[in-house]
Ligand SMILES: *Cc1c(COP(=O)(O)O)cnc(C)c1O
């Protein structure tokens with residue numbers, strides 16, 4: 001094998017473990033591990049040659065390289081043998097110019113990276129393909145593993161269940177009872193995962209799954225396992241690739257457990273290290289006001305950090321009070337001249353709905369990021385001519401109740417400014433015509449639509 005990666009201590013101890021070892025924390029100091037790559041070896045290939053290689057593979061069917069995660073295998077996880085890769089064709093998600101919404105909020109160059117247009121409907125697939133592939137590699141190397149487990153706010157469990165089902169490996173998911181959407185609950189059920197509904201919150205589930213994995217040969221799939229970060233790193237590589245290897249001015253991402261913001265930063269740093277890009281963007285992490293420990297730490301210049309008790313928020317996937325990757329995320333944000341912003345329930349729901357009016361269909365977490373952008377623009381932190389990419393983390397269809405209740409006007413703490421309700425009409429021509437006219441008049445379009453009868457119309 002030409003390239004190689006291994007675990008090392010993220011706090012800088014001189015520890016090194018194989019990626020096939022079942023270990024999540026440094027045995028010296030207890031801090032999280034991170035995946036290290038043989039960068040000298042990677043540097044032997046010229047930047048232009050990396051770009052050509054990645055472009056040649058991008059979204060083709062030459063398995064496994066058509067997956068945008070495995071298309072960057074050398075930078076992600078070179079250790080796994082191709083025959084052990086468990087891939088459902090990750091990445092390659094839509095990155096598009098949100099021209100109309102950008103114009104409305106005063107940003108010329110706003111882009112949305114639709115990471116939720118993915119196999120299980122969230123960006124979690126990117127990391128899970130790497131983790132489950134490594135598990136398959138370990139099983140191939142005769143490691144005894146009963147199964148793979150995670151605590152989840154809904155999307156990690158969906159991804160774990162799908163990848164384990166594809167690999168024929170047991171998945172065990174720990175979900176906080178009544179705190180994930182019904183679509184998210186049905187995903188692991190459909191994929192045959194052992195689904196535990198536990199009477200606690202995410203942080204409570206996390207504590208339990210850690211204990212279960214520490215005491216048994218059950219492999220932990222939460223993002224404290226840094227293999228997932230390696231896969232998620234490809235979000236930034238893919239953004240650069242989709243911009244013909246240019247880097248935007250800002251990337252804005254919603255943060256809960258803070259693995260993704262960490263991954264985003266590490267991806268850009270690795271590309272810079274290898275000369276694939278020549279600058280770094282600024283990163284903004286957006287939190288729900290009801291679960292904002294990173295934001296509170298940011299207000300103190302990152303000098304202090306205190307976990308909070310996460311309150312119930314519509315942005316349920318980031319309802320996390322004690323993020324596992326807090327230290328890594330702070331390091332990344334400092335490196336990227338980063339900022340942290342927060343959004344209230346009212347702000348996140350209205351931002352999501354306002355953007356929906358321009359053709360999007362946002363999940364509440366993307367709403368948090370969009371609300372943060374509006375606030376950062378108002379504060380002058382983001383400038384109107386800067387190029388901004390929002391990471392949309394999940395598909396809006398995973399959160400139907402959020403959408404339905406918004407438009408019904410029944411979300412607690414939200415004054416819906418952009419409601420749309422079905423119009424009940426009797427089965428009668430004049431009534432239908434009348435309601436079309438009234439509806440058209442009420443709405444803001446780019447032109448004034450007028451009703452013109454067609455003289456040639458044939459009546460039965
Ligand atoms: C997991 C998740 C997040 C948060 O990512 P972290 O790595 O936990 O910060 C945000 N949005 C959605 C939809 C998610 O599933």
Ligand SMILES: [Zn+2]
Pocket residue numbers: 009010011012013014015026027028029030031
């Ligand atoms: Zn250490």
